[in-house]
Amino acid sequence: MSEGEAHRGYHDMGGDQAGAIDQEGHAYLLWEKRIDAMMVLLSGPEKKLIRVDELRRAIESLGPDVYEDLSYYERWTAAITALMLEKGVVSQAELDAKVAAMKAARGDAA
Amino acid sequence: MSTDHHHHDHDHEHIDHPDTDAGPWSEHRYIEGALRELLIEKGVVTAEEMRAQVERMEGRNPGLGARVVARAWTDPDYKARLLEDANAAVDELGIEIQPTHLIALENTPEEHNVVVCTLCSCYPRNLLGLPPDWYKARAYRSRVVREPRAVLREFGTELPDSTRIRVHDSTADMRYVVLPRRPEDTEGMSEEELAALVGRDAMIGVSVVTKD
Structure with missing residues (x-):
């Protein structure tokens, strides 16, 4: 990134140098379809709980390391969760308890 | 805490077993x-x-976009309406429209159009379904605006030097779909047969439509 571009966010990558395009795709998993569906519903005309711009702001606030580390729908999950916490729709304690219960149900050590 | 972002130990490359739902969850x-x-x-x-x-x-897939393309190839009035107001033209075919502004970009011998969303992943989902992984990934988003001809070559698409390449950067409010050139020697084909030739990549603009 040149000096004149120092204000660019990490998501703003147009024109950057990058390697070959990996054309290998993957079939979307159900949880990925569900987080996509959740965003469509929460931002839709009936609920109006999240604006698309808020999702972008939340994704662009994850920080460059997290942004690079997470897959596409993991970013959405992190961003939508952050927005639901921010708006007080769910609490961190409720989320933690749910995750712990789901891990226990799957026999996945926390 | 469960939303701690500092987990670098999970592996995005793991193979899931959707039939048994076994395997680790991220x-x-x-x-x-x-x-x-x-x-x-x-x-x-x-x-x-x-x-x-x-x-x-x-239920959304590139077959919907292909219907729009085939109609535009066979009905000049429809094509004019598509280029004038793509949302209205899509709606005309009974395809669900998005609340965003849709623009159809016509490829010609002089000009070839390619679509990207450098900031994220904006995509005409109602016409093409969910975007392919590469559309959302760093390499394509970074490079296609700098060296579109090289990127097209990676997709196996060689265009004559005389064809200008225009890259269109989508936004949250504006989506693009490419109207590819109709292949030669397809005059006798029906609209349905033509639609079957039109693939997703041609409507993103990283490929062209061929008869075979």
Whole structure:
């Protein structure tokens, strides 16, 4: 990134140098379809709980390391969760308890 | 805490076993499940709304865009309407429209159009379904605006030097779909036969439509 571009966010990558395009795709998993569906519903005309711009702001606030580390729908999950916490729709304690219960149900050590 | 972002130990490359639902789950897969269950418990969304929305998205695929392209190839008046107001033209075919502004970009011998979303992943989902992984990934988003000809070559698309390449950067409010050139020697083909030739990549602009 040149000096004149120092204000660019990490998501703003147009024109950057990058390697070959990996054309290998993957079939979307159900949880990925569900987080996509959740965003469509929460931002839709009936609920109006999240604006698309808020999702972008939340994704662009994850920080460059997290942004690079997470897959596409993991970013959405992190961003939508952050927005639901921010708006007080769910609490961190409720989320933690749910995750712990789901891990226990799957026999996945926390 | 469960939304701690500093987990570098999970592996995005693991193979899932959708038939048995075995295998490890990433932290965020659990968080999605937890958030969804909480939203349902609190009555923010219903399980049926979630199921129906997943099903609606699964029903969208590039075949819808191909119908639009084939109609534009066979009906000059429709093509004019498509280029004038793409949302209205898509609606005309009974295809669900998005609340965003849709622009159809016509490829000609002089000009070839390519679509990207450098900032994220904006895409005409109602016409093409969910975008391919490469559309959302760093390499394509970074490079296609700098060296589109080289990027097209990676997709096996060689255009004459005389063809200008225009790259269109989508936004949250504006989506693009490419109207590819109709292949030669297809005069006798029906609209349905023509639609079968039109693939997703040609409507993104990284490939062209061929007869075979």
